[in-house]
Amino acid sequence: MRWLLPILFLALAGCEVVPTSTPAPQHPSGQTAQTSDSDRRQRAEIAAKQFVNVVETVEPVAEAECRRRTSGANCDFLIVVDNRPNQPPNAFQTVDKFGRPVVAFNLALIASVQNADELAFVMGHETAHHILGHLERTRSNAIAGAVILSGLASLSGANAEGIRNAEELGAAVGARSYSKDFELEADALGTVITERAGFNAVRGAAFFTRIPDPGNRFLGSHPPNSARIEIVRRTAARL
Structure with missing residues (x-):
């Protein structure tokens, strides 16, 4: 390191x-x-x-x-x-x-951050993204979305600009399709990493109470903060 x-x-x-x-x-x-x-x-x-x-x-x-x-x-x-x-x-x-x-x-x-547990949880969460292959899965979803939407635009008779716009939109939609699930997966594995490193993941997840709550927006990139705190608590309880 x-x-x-x-x-x-x-x-x-x-x-x-x-x-x-x-x-x-x-x-x-x-x-x-x-x-x-x-x-x-x-x-x-x-x-x-x-x-x-x-x-x-x-x-x-x-x-x-x-x-x-x-x-x-x-x-x-x-x-x-x-x-x-x-x-x-x-x-x-x-x-x-x-x-x-x-x-x-x-x-x-x-x-x-207000304590070392919060910082440890953030690091556990970010390292979990790599372990779970989220970057590559996001790229794959973006490519699939771009291919599907641009193909539909082509079949509908769209011009080159319309197809390009559809491709960009498809990539954006594809990239966000599972982003909320990815965040929750990283929260769960991040909890495991945090706890095994000797920190308190539930205390660390209190970080979510001080950041803006994205709610449950359609195609939002992050799940509601309450859902994230809950999955941390459930995961920690099983360890």
Whole structure:
């Protein structure tokens, strides 16, 4: 495992990781600003150390689960940190040009978690996407949707632009066809990974209570937060 630890420490030092619970005391000669800067740096270092600990603890468990559940898959996760400022909290899984699985966290997400369990659950969830082959399954669904809808458009006598538009729409619909199921599958396996790494997945899933609820929209990419919390609870109860 390799990841961008120096970038994490440098960038986190410049952001406010935890909201200040009480107003900073007032001091003469600008000492308030100095105290505030020192406080932010201390909180940033705590958040960075927590991230390091979670990654070092969860990553080998995720790799072992990957090797156990797959055959011939690349299970050497690369953990990276997106240090761009002013980004909304986000984490995602992808693969690099060599097929190595990559899990990326941005600073806003690292700063927004309330405990190590939440961070561990997010990492478990993202690594689960790779183990379950969701990227490849999404690509296959997108291709199938594009072929079907563009074929129907061609049969209906659509012109080249109409066929191209149908292809794009079919790809989008196909990619989202099972996305909610994929998220719930990743939540379930992510729970297993989180618990086996020694963290509390149910406590970690409390992260869902603080993010916008997508509801149950038609062709939405994510299931309702309540459904995600419930599958985490059910999975954890069986472990």
